[in-house]
Amino acid sequence: MSEIAALVGDRARGEMLSALVSGRALTAKELAYVAKITPQTTSEHLGKLVDAGILTFNTRGRFRYFRLASAAVSQMLEGIMTVAASRRVPTFRDPTLARARICYDHLAGELGVAIADSLIRHGHLILGPDGGEVTESGETFLADVGIDVAGSRRRRRAFCRPCLDWSERRYHLAGAIGAAIAERCFEMRWVKRIEESRALQITPVGEKGLLATFGIKRVPVAACKQ
Amino acid sequence: MSEIAALVGDRARGEMLSALVSGRALTAKELAYVAKITPQTTSEHLGKLVDAGILTFNTRGRFRYFRLASAAVSQMLEGIMTVAASRRVPTFRDPTLARARICYDHLAGELGVAIADSLIRHGHLILGPDGGEVTESGETFLADVGIDVAGSRRRRRAFCRPCLDWSERRYHLAGAIGAAIAERCFEMRWVKRIEESRALQITPVGEKGLLATFGIKRVPVAACKQ
DNA sequence: AGGACGCTTCGGTCTGCACCGAACTATCCT
DNA sequence: AGGATAGTTCGGTGCAGACCGAAGCGTCCT
Incomplete structure (x- = not known):
């Protein structure tokens, strides 16, 4: 070892x-x-x-x-970063990556955490250490956004799983519902992939959409602790 | 980092x-x-x-x-061990720990992997990279063992989640169903905790029970690559 | 009080390895 | 072919840090 x-x-x-x-x-x-x-x-x-x-x-x-x-x-590496981040204020090589990125098939970084937070704050989601559940209000809310919660639930994979974020040191959403949200964000052109990186760019349309839907305000990249 | x-x-x-x-x-x-x-x-x-x-x-x-x-x-540490184990044939400080241990609230080590394997082999369980599902036959099978699958499914946590085993480099069962299986094994006195360790001891009753139920044969500790 | 034991601090030694300069090979371009 | 660029190999230097002996501090026991 x-x-x-x-x-x-x-x-x-x-x-x-x-x-x-x-x-x-x-x-x-x-x-x-x-x-x-x-x-x-x-x-x-x-x-x-x-x-x-x-x-x-x-x-x-x-x-x-x-x-x-x-x-x-x-x-x-993410495990090591998580422990390292818990010591000093994290410094990132790549602020774009810290802001929004793809983690397998779902959203991570500030954006991923912010979406999870918003859902929890509005009572649309309950997140435990080992899993989570979308509430009834969450199901109708997400339906409005264009996400088929019931369909995700039927899929042969963990429906909702919290995933620890090394940059934010908080949880974002993985599992079927996490993937469905990410997919919808791509469909709406709220985010798009950057070159060959895992980093995502939030489009101007995305800025508006994310604010209107989840109440997520733009975090200027300059504000990221460099 | x-x-x-x-x-x-x-x-x-x-x-x-x-x-x-x-x-x-x-x-x-x-x-x-x-x-x-x-x-x-x-x-x-x-x-x-x-x-x-x-x-x-x-x-x-x-x-x-x-x-x-x-x-x-x-x-x-488990992340590092997983990468380290993928290089050379793993050598364990503590063979007991490699054989059977508690990982949060479910079974890991050879035992955890063997149970997951057995369920999959008999078509009781389907395991994907991000989640899993108990089949109908699995539901009746586990009911016989004394595990309430439907009850686990209703719990506010991931129902079934694969968890990568650093000692075996294969998946064992986490999530509600993993916890339920572990709990049942304790109830039946198939396994018991060792002192203050996370390692588990398989009791003589457990040897028989595990063989009869899951077809798991005793792996002599001596056979563990020391 | 005095001795045993667990743990830490201090000072000094020695080794492992990160680093660079120089020289070499391989690929691309014109 | 010849020059430019990407990468590697080799030999030598220098420093960080792992290690121990000796000494000091605190706790327990009798």
Whole structure:
């Protein structure tokens, strides 16, 4: 165990991995840049991370694109970040990622947490440590938004599951209902994916929609603790 | 992030933390023993871990009992262990813990995985990556065992959730149904808790019951890769 | 009070490894 | 072919931090 943790424990490697949790694949040079070290040293680090099964890469011409090797690695890093975030005020490499991102198939980041909060505050949702339930008022409310709660409930997967957010240190919604909400946000063009990242951009239409529907006010990116 | 990972990344500290994932509280001297270092060095390590919010302790006379500080820490360690286990054949400090243990309120380890497997193999359960469902045949089967599936389904929490097992690297059952199965196993005295650990002991009655009900044969502890 | 024991603090040693410069290989472009 | 760029390998340097011995503090026991 400590071998793995020691690999993540180095400052330079930690910065590289943080840059990769977005899910994007980066070249060795880009990683050297984020870690603020020379290409030679970067190469050493990347070699170790690949050997350990933390990273994989695919070669495209003279470029090597490195990415996290598995969901388990991603989960591990989020676990470490959660503990790390509970100490100091979190500082993010990528404020966009902290603001709104995709976590598997549902919304995470400030946006994900804000939606969950809004639903709970209005009595539309009850969230426990291990699961949650949409209330009757929530069912009619979500129907207005265009989400078929009953349909989600029938699906062969956890209906509603809280998912701990490493950036916010609070829960957002996963499970069938989380996916349904995310899907609806895409349909309405409230959010759209950014390039190859897991980060999401909130469209101008989205700003209005989210305010009108969930009472979520725009959080200026500048206000994110950088 | 890397500061936290670096703390776990040291061999000695890693061994101490591994000893503590059982949930048991240990004294500084006991931790010195498992880490194979002198009490002085142990004290330094423990100081750092406490400062970082990874451990807490409570003083009882001249003893200091150290334990993991939070569920987030426990989750982080299991995440690291999962990645570490995917590399080499896993070696366990504590084979009892690998065999059967409590994970929050449900069964984990070989036993937890074996029960989930048995249910799936007999078509009593369908498990997806994000949730699961008990079939009709499963509902009658579990009723025979004394588990009220419909009742579990009505509870305000995820009904059935797969939970990745760091020792087995496979899924066991969490959620309401996982908790119900664990509870029933305790009621029937098939398993009992070991001291202050999260490890469980399978009773002689349990051996028979588990074989008859789920077709789970006794896995000799000796067979665990030590 | 005095000794045993658990734990911590201090000072000093030594080793592991992150880091870079220099030199090398591979791919792309013109 | 020749130059530019991405990445790697090798050898050497320097520092952080893990480790221990010695000494100090607090608690328990008799």
